[in-house]
Amino acid sequence: xxxxxxxxxxxxxxxxxxxxxxxxxxxxxxxxxxxxxxxxxxxxxxxxxxxxxxxxxxxxxxxxxxxxxxxxxxxxxxxxxxxxxxxxxxxxxxxxxxxxxxxxxxxxxxxxxxxxxxxxxxxxxxxxxxxxxxxxxxxxxxxxxxxxxxxxxxxxxxxxxxxxxxxxxxxxxxxxxxxxxxxxxxxxxxxxxxxxxxxxxxxxx
Numbered sequence: 001x002x003x004x005x006x007x008x009x010x011x012x013x014x015x016x017x018x019x020x021x022x023x024x025x026x027x028x029x030x031x032x033x034x035x036x037x038x039x040x041x042x043x044x045x046x047x048x049x050x051x052x053x054x055x056x057x058x059x060x061x062x063x064x065x066x067x068x069x070x071x072x073x074x075x076x077x078x079x080x081x082x083x084x085x086x087x088x089x090x091x092x093x094x095x096x097x098x099x100x101x102x103x104x105x106x107x108x109x110x111x112x113x114x115x116x117x118x119x120x121x122x123x124x125x126x127x128x129x130x131x132x133x134x135x136x137x138x139x140x141x142x143x144x145x146x147x148x149x150x151x152x153x154x155x156x157x158x159x160x161x162x163x164x165x166x167x168x169x170x171x172x173x174x175x176x177x178x179x180x181x182x183x184x185x186x187x188x189x190x191x192x193x194x195x196x197x198x199x200x201x202x203x204x205x
Contacts, residue, residue, distance in 0.1 A: 003036045003100040006091060008046045009076060009084040010108040012056060017075045019061070020044050030107060030193055036100035047074055055080035088112070092120040095127030095165075106172075110191070114176060114183040121173050125166050132162040 011023045018026075024043050032038040051058040056074040076084065089112075091097060091105025109117050136159060175181075182188035 003032075003091075003098070003104045004038055004042050004046045005050065006084070006087040006101065006104045006108070007032055007036065007038050008043060008050065009055065009080055009087070010104070010111070012047075012074050013076045013081070013084060013111075017059065017073045019071050019073045020047055021071075023047065023074075026193065032100075032104070032107075035103055047072075050080065055083050085111075089120055092117070093123045093127070095124055095131055095162075107193075110181055110183050112183060113185050117183060118173055118176055121169050121176075125169050125173075128162050128166040128169070132159060132166075135159065135162075 007027055008023055011026045012018045014026070015022060020043060024040055027033065027038045027043065047056065050056045051074065054077060057077050059073045059075065061071050061073050088105055088108055091101045092109065094101075097105075112120070135155070176183075182191070
């Protein structure tokens with residue numbers, strides 16, 4: 001799974017309708033150009049591709065009175081909304097998810113109801129625990145990974161990563177269950193990290 005589809009769909013959805021520069025600006029504000037493949041070329045390509053696939057509706061906007069070429073604004077379709085939530089749930093539950101995909105999922109987690117977010121994260125913990133148990137049961141030598149030389153450090157790295165991932169996820173679950181953040185259906189305004197039209201982005205590349 002690529003993070004770019006989730007990031008772009010989520011960014012457009014937050015605005016309702018957005019043109020490519022707005023999407024790019026928001027994602028750079030998040031720092032996504034540093035921790036994912038959300039570079040300008042990838043963002044514009046994803047917008048066009050997902051419009052062709054029926055996930056986004058493209059609105060052709062006339063140029064402004066001060067000149068310049070016409071631009072396209074995008075809006076998430078019903079099909080795109082289904083795709084978005086499917087990608088979001090997958091990003092949060094898959095235990096071996098790449099960091100950019102998991103990061104994108106965390107960025108949009110408040111689009112879910114609190115109870116569902118908790119259950120999805122608990123599923124991720126179960127996946128991590130199950131993977132760790134399977135790996136250590138079948139692949140760890142009796143005398144420890146070090147007994148097979150430096151190759152054993154590969155096992156040490158993966159087990160450590162699984163433990164750290166599970167610990168972090170349990171901490172997030174605890175914070176969410178304790179009332180942190182504003183989730184869908186709770187009546188408040190969740191923090192979405194959207195820049196207003198014309199607002200300067202301090203992290204722009």
